[in-house]
Amino acid sequence: MSATKTQMISRRKFLQLSGALAATTAVTNPYRVLYALTRDKGEITPDEIREVFSACDMCFNKCGLIAHVENDVIKKLDPNPNSLKSRGMLCARGNAGVKQLYDPDRLKYPLLRKGARGDGKWQRLSWDQALDHAAEQLDKIGKEYTRCGFLFMAGTDMQSTFVHQFAEAYGSYNVISHESNCLLSRNRAFLDTYGVMPTPDVLNCKYVIMPGSNRFEALVTPDSMDLMTAKGNKSKLVVLDPRFTKTAALADEWYPIKPGTDMAFFLGIAHVIISEELYDETFIKEKTFGFEELKEHVKQYTPQWAAKETEIPAKDITRIARELASAAPSAMVYPGRRSSDYEDSTQIRRSYAIVNALLGNWDQKGGLQVPKKIKPGSMHIEAPFYEDNPDDRVDAGRAQMMFDEEGSFKHTRDAVIEGKPYPIKGWMTYKTNPMQTGANRDKTIEMINTLDFMMTVDIAMSDTAWMADLVLPAPSYLERQDPLSAFLAASTCSGVITRDPVVPAMFESKPVFWIVKELAKRLDLGEFFDFTVDDFRKAQLKKIPQVAKALKEDGVYNITGPSFGIHKGKPFKTRSKKIEFYNTRYKDKGIDPMPVYKQPKTIPENHFRIVVGRNAYVTQSASTNNSLLWELEKENTLWIHPKPAIAMGIKNGETVFVKSLAGKVTIKARVTKETRPDTVYMDTGFGVLSKGLTNIFGKGACIAQVLEDKADKISGNMAMHETFVTVTKT
């Protein structure tokens, strides 16, 4: 069987890589491994100890790590100091990776749904039975509803590329990623201003305004570390957030801005910079397009006006604008990550992009820089053509400027439920959990209930797997061979990383590469997967042979060289070849060519706006059940300000109902001044339906159950902060 072949090859390669002395058996009894975990250190003889490079997968950052292995059991994950990106750190989640591997809640073998969807009744299948069944469904749905009648959704994972390749060979262009629940509106805004998504050089920046981002807490990225170093070098950090996050706690200034008014703040900043002529005239002339229009446009947006909208005093807005301009070009508005907040989210981010351009920080030390990504090659396939396929994606035309390669979860789900413009009856998901991350969970359930067949490949029984008809167990990142993956961080620390199995795969888990390859064989598409991961890597390395050596010796390939002053004389990839204050493509499409402020909807009486986020030990729903991390957060809470809480008689720790148009949850209240009186807050990743997540089942509440599914008009990105809720005593 090809699986064994793949594994043996990777195994040999990995033994070479790690220089291990002890050979190991190909098949490992999982229970022996679990037992071995509890053994005493004294029993281990030194020749059974190995140190192996890998890359973390507890979030998408791919931090370099070194696994300490004793007797084929991973005892500890340590940071790989060679990685310029992770700089010798592993966050709490990275450290908890061992518990993703040795987790009794892991999926162990293929499961077929028995009872109704979501009932949790399963029948164990052999891999052959499971694959035959899946192939039969793929074939049937393809014939009946065209190949585009099958939808594919893969999360941010180094093997997702194989799912995409499978969809291509199978013939469906209905492929969506997780990103439309996250950051697409940010990307849209910066691309449509700079022609590229720039990387912020936080390390050398002297003045950072961080609107809505929670860089010290929500995810530990290179920017988190750089921000702390910059802080030590007396850089100034100003945080705008309705919530007192840990980033706010460590900032020089925190403004609990009125939610949804960030654009007003930045238009006010632009007004001051332009009216007081605090910009670099040469830069504006040479590098930007539409300055006169912008000047005219922001005349109306005075700091006094912005103060009324944002509830930040006008004198502070004026002062911040001046301070920012005097620190320029080593000053920035931090672009942030997740931007799935408002219906005009792209336009809000356009206002950040525009202020950055006014600061002239492009390609400067401490400014916004050119992303330096190396592009590994790939194995191009000549996909077959299916004549009966519809003309376009199922979610086409629902957003003004959607990214075709990412799609929109929100719009696809609507299209599937409506059956318009054509029916979709099959769905494959891989390592993504829209049941938890996609606002309006009831709608996701409704969507699933219109399907003939849904299959999920994952490590544990996520809520999405819980709803599926067929659940297939995947190995964790520490047990599999992955292709190379380029990562992009700050411009100073991009690179390439890969993974070889540190320990053999446990239980009957199989990598998604093997799964799609087996499905392809059964569907007469075998020719498109006539390769191994090794072959794939060879193709990737063809034009970048230097990467192989670094991966072997250092466990990571770092791109070095200057990070600024490298774009001199080059045109921008925009229509005007310049940075666009004014976007003519927007104008052609009937979109405001410059961001026009629209007041956020008024919060109805006795309601709150709900906002969501995460902390340093939870990566959305994928890590809340990890027992090491669960110990740090056993359930989420509803943050509510003491003023309304006292008025309603809600005490700290008391269970409350939270209700919106999308649904109702029960959750414990955390009465705290760390949120505005008009805004309540919840962490992601709890309130699961899946009884296969034994630590968190029955704990806390699910954000997707209360959030309404609004979308950013331009990008189709989910808009999660447009929901109003009531909070009542139980």
Place this chain on the structure above:
Amino acid sequence: MTQHKKYVIIVDAAKCIDCKACMVACKVENNVPEGFWRNEINVLGGEDGSLRTEFQPSQCMQCDDPSCVAACPVQATYKKENGIVVIDPEKCIGCGNCVTACPYNARYRNPVKRIADKCDFCEDRLDRGKEPACVVTCPTKTRVFGNLNDPDSLVAQMIKKEKLIRIAAPHINTQPNIYYFEGTQLLDWAVTPMLPGNINMPQNFWKSKSSSKEG
């Protein structure tokens, strides 16, 4: 004369972002059971709706005059020449006297091993030429670890250059070996050490019984 090592940690609490990487790293490295920790992040504020403003890591201070050592009836816990206060698992009877005798709440009784347990600066790792787990994993490098008796070490240089402080518990100065930066707004995690039966530890009790070999 060969000079002994004197391991210390310097904590720059202003750098801590409360990400708890150090807590999870320590737990995995040292097999600390659920519900217990060898290290902790103490938070200033945050309760009753007040704002959280500072995060202070803490762990065993490897004291030069350790009251835990004085309280142990069977001499299972003692200070080594390298400065680390350790527990001999063969000798420890799990009575827990040392747990309440520590002014820094650094100890706990390990329910799996049925003996006292606490931070030992990851001695196993030091033997393998690695720094403590909590030190290496930290994104902001809040902790700096080293041998104070080596003048070239970063810790020795920092002690000379920076204004550092040590935190003494009420009534008792056990001569701790974790240093903090002077500006740190100190929390009251240091507690009054107790003898069995909730008896206050008499002044100098621990000094008379301490077996510190540091000079």
